Amino acid sequence: MRIALAQVNxxxxxxxxxxxxxxxxxxEAAARGAQLAAFPEMMLTGYPVEDLALxxxxxxxxxxxxxxxARDIAADGNGEVICIVGYLDFDTAPVxxxxxxxxxSVIATYVKHHLPNYGVFDEARYFRSGSNPLLLRIDDxxxxxxxxxxxxxxxxxxxxxxxxxxxxxxxxNASPYERGKDDxxxxxCRLRALEAGCSLAYVNLVGAQDELVFxxxxxxxxxxxxxxxxxxxxxxxxxxxxxxxxxxxxxxxCMSITTRLWPKExxxxxxxAAQMPELEEVYSALVLGLADYxxxxxxxxxxxxxxxxxxxxLVAAIACDALGADRVFGVxxxxxxxxxxxxxxxxxxxxxxxLAIRTVxxxxxxxxxxxxxTLTGLAEENLxxxxxxxTLMGISNQEGHLVLTTGNKSELSVGYSTxxxxxxxxxxxxxxxxxxxxxxxxxxxxxxxxxxGMIPPIPPNSIExxxxxxxxxxxxxxxxLPDYAVLDAILEGYISGxxxxxxxxxxxxxxxxxxxxxxxxxxxxxxxxxxxxxxxISLRAFGRDRRLPITNGWRESVG
Numbered sequence: 001m002r003i004a005l006a007q008v009n010x011x012x013x014x015x016x017x018x019x020x021x022x023x024x025x026x027x028e029a030a031a032r033g034a035q036l037a038a039f040p041e042m043m044l045t046g047y048p049v050e051d052l053a054l055x056x057x058x059x060x061x062x063x064x065x066x067x068x069x070a071r072d073i074a075a076d077g078n079g080e081v082i083c084i085v086g087y088l089d090f091d092t093a094p095v096x097x098x099x100x101x102x103x104x105s106v107i108a109t110y111v112k113h114h115l116p117n118y119g120v121f122d123e124a125r126y127f128r129s130g131s132n133p134l135l136l137r138i139d140d141x142x143x144x145x146x147x148x149x150x151x152x153x154x155x156x157x158x159x160x161x162x163x164x165x166x167x168x169x170x171x172x173n174a175s176p177y178e179r180g181k182d183d184x185x186x187x188x189c190r191l192r193a194l195e196a197g198c199s200l201a202y203v204n205l206v207g208a209q210d211e212l213v214f215x216x217x218x219x220x221x222x223x224x225x226x227x228x229x230x231x232x233x234x235x236x237x238x239x240x241x242x243x244x245x246x247x248x249x250x251x252x253x254c255m256s257i258t259t260r261l262w263p264k265e266x267x268x269x270x271x272x273a274a275q276m277p278e279l280e281e282v283y284s285a286l287v288l289g290l291a292d293y294x295x296x297x298x299x300x301x302x303x304x305x306x307x308x309x310x311x312x313x314l315v316a317a318i319a320c321d322a323l324g325a326d327r328v329f330g331v332x333x334x335x336x337x338x339x340x341x342x343x344x345x346x347x348x349x350x351x352x353x354x355l356a357i358r359t360v361x362x363x364x365x366x367x368x369x370x371x372x373x374t375l376t377g378l379a380e381e382n383l384x385x386x387x388x389x390x391t392l393m394g395i396s397n398q399e400g401h402l403v404l405t406t407g408n409k410s411e412l413s414v415g416y417s418t419x420x421x422x423x424x425x426x427x428x429x430x431x432x433x434x435x436x437x438x439x440x441x442x443x444x445x446x447x448x449x450x451x452x453g454m455i456p457p458i459p460p461n462s463i464e465x466x467x468x469x470x471x472x473x474x475x476x477x478x479x480x481l482p483d484y485a486v487l488d489a490i491l492e493g494y495i496s497g498x499x500x501x502x503x504x505x506x507x508x509x510x511x512x513x514x515x516x517x518x519x520x521x522x523x524x525x526x527x528x529x530x531x532x533x534x535x536x537i538s539l540r541a542f543g544r545d546r547r548l549p550i551t552n553g554w555r556e557s558v559g
Contacts, residue, residue: 001141001168002268004029004037005239007216007231009207011296012046013058015065019044022085023072025238030078032240032268035261036138037083040174040205040214041148042096044069044087047174047205048212059090066099067106074104080261082138084145086172096147098172100136100255108255110134112147133157135164137256140247142166144196148173151192151202161196164254167245169196174205177215177285178539179278185217190225198223199243206236208292211536211544213285217275232273234284240268279444282437282537283318289535290429291322294402303401305388305422306330306357308345310462312406314442315429316353317457319404325354329401332359333388335366337473341461348459362387385421393424402426405532410435410484412531412542413491414517415524416477423531431534432541434491435484439463482513490517496540501556511558518556526550 006025010018022039029037041047045062052058066087073079082102089097089111100108110133133146144161151157151171161169169192175185185202193200199222206216213234220229220241229241250256276284294302302319306312319328332346343359350357365387369375375383396403405425407417409432417423430438442463446456467477467484481487490509493499494517499507504514525548533543540546 001036001138001245002032002034002240002242003168003170003201003220004032004034005201005203005218005220005231005241006037006039007204007206007218007235007237007239008039008043009236009292010040010043010046010205011207012049012209013052014046015044015061018046019065019069019072022069022083023076023078026073026078026081026083027076028238029240030081030261032238033261034081034240035259036143036170037081038170038172038201038203039083039085040203041086041098041172042088042174043085043172043205046209047086048209049088053088053094056090059088059094062088063090070099070101070106071104073101079103080259082136082257082259084170084172086147086174098134098145098147100134100145100257102257107257108134108136110145110147112149133160133169135160135166135251135254137250137254139257139259141168141245142248142251142254143168143170143245144198146171148175151188158192158195161198164251165248166196166251167198167248168243169193169198169200171200171202173202174214176212177281177537179282179537186219186227189219189221190227193221193223194225196223199228199245201243206234208289208296208535210293211289211533211541213289213292213535213537215281215285227272229270230272231270233276233281234288239270241270242268279441280448282433283441283445285537286318286429286433286441286535287322290318290404290427293427293533293535294323297402299400299402301327301329301399301401302404302427303329303331303392303395303399304404304406304425305392306332306346306349307406308332308339308342308349308459308462309467310438310442310458311408311430311467313345313349313458313462314438314445315404315406316349316355317442317445318429320353320355320457326356328353328355329395329399330355330357331392331395332357333362333391334359335361335384336363337384341465345459345462349457349462352455352459353457360391362391365391382418382421385418387421389418389421389424396426404429405431405534407431407531408433408435408438409538409542410481410488410491412528413495413524414481414487414520415527416481417527417531419527419530423527425532428532428534431531432537434488435467436488482517486513487517490514491521494518494521495546496538502558505558515557522548522552522555525552 095111097111133144136143144166205214218231403425405428
């Protein structure tokens with residue numbers, strides 16, 4: 001059997017554009033002799049649609065477009081290809097559905113009986129939908145069709161597939177990227193193929209939607225759990241593969257389809273794409289996340305403050321890789337406390353990356369504020385950050401650039417940022433990247449450039465020097481924060497692991513430090529609520545996966 005897995009990039013709400021993408025990929029699949037073409041979950045509407053699912057006009061548009069798409073595919077001359085396309089359907093409530101299209105009609109549908117507006121599927125909180133997979137009888141082969149969550153469910157869909165003696169379990173997905181998820185995803189596909197006793201084809205969305213990144217990584221495993229095809233990560237591709245599928249008796253409750261397509265003599269064997277090393281994988285996710293956020297929201301360029309530090313340097317490198325250096329604009333905004341090496345490092349970065357840079361000295365603006373306000377200490381320091389924020393937002397307003405914030409997850413966790421200052425902007429590319437990971441990614445990006453004979457984009461001095469906001473003479477981050485390696489280890493246990501103070505102290509961390517870090521983290525929730533969106537790469541990203549009450553009397557302590 002020749003199948004085509006369409007690992008494609010959909011945009012939420014762009015039903016017409018998504019339908020056009022389906023038609024183009026079906027035409028390619030037909031030209032390559034595929035009998036069946038499968039698209040990701042919620043392909044027609046994009047994913048996740050969130051509260052768009054509750055809007056009747058959107059529900060009707062999705063259902064109407066699904067019927068029209070089947071007719072259009074046939075009108076294109078490709079009606080013999082069996083198409084599996086995800087969409088939003090509705091009856092008394094909206095449902096996550098797939099449509100089976102053949103010869104100009106939707107001949108079968110399969111729905112998941114829950115609202116698809118709950119954000120995004122989380123296997124840790126999965127609840128059973130109460131439905132079995134759809135069974136298709138294609139010539140003399142039985143194919144079982146399921147939607148994303150089914151794969152994580154024990155028994156149910158797998159038992160149904162095995163009992164029907166299906167030769168193929170096809171799972172359509174919109175599974176977001178997280179560090180380490182590929183390993184668990186592949187292991188699960190292998191396990192389910194073994195349990196079902198048949199081949200398993202897994203097609204996944206690629207691209208970014210707001211804070212989520214979908215990495216593709218579509219794959220096919222045989223009944224022994226061996227990988228026979230795997231698509232590259234973060235890249236749209238139509239993966240066409242010939243797979244051996246055994247014939248079986250026709251089961252009950254099965255939709256029968258007779259095809260007139262036969263695979264061409266040339267064997268389609270796409271091969272197994274190698275999984276990216278972890279740092280390359282994370283960096284690729286950050287690049288795709290920014291590229292799609294800018295592109296899908298209609299921005300043409302970005303602007304960011306370049307301080308000479310490591311965070312802004314990494315964001316600039318990501319932006320240049322995502323958009324091209326000609327669409328990235330840097331601004332050096334020295335104060336009276338800015339060191340010469342910081343200004344030099346900012347311009348060194350611009351030269352290495354090829355981006356445009358300008359200098360806007362903030363000292364006169366800060367002095368103008370001081371003539372009207374008497375601010376000292378922390379208030380004076382924050383004023384400098386806020387003047388920089390105003391400067392960037394003014395340039396954005398005047399020239400149409402999207403402002404990128406450069407704060408990392410470690411700072412965001414403990415509130416080491418200034419509201420309406422360094423937190424001002426439209427997108428935070430490293431919002432979910434810890435400080436220690438910022439250094440790792442920067443070193444990896446430079447090493448990657450050197451390996452290709454290119455100039456490393458990030459100045460070595462930006463990587464090696466102690467991090468500092470330079471808001472007072474001689475200031476460094478370690479004046480206010482513990483060593484980042486220790487801080488990040490505590491935050492990982494608290495944020496991703498939901499460990500309390502007692503568990504962290506039992507793990508070997510100093511009690512006073514643990515209680516201080518947790519207190520800072522809890523108290524900074526109001527700041528995090530006002531931070532711009534940013535690419536999610538971890539299990540627990542702020543805003544999407546982890547929210548604390550702002551008004552909150554609970555404080556962690558060992559006692």
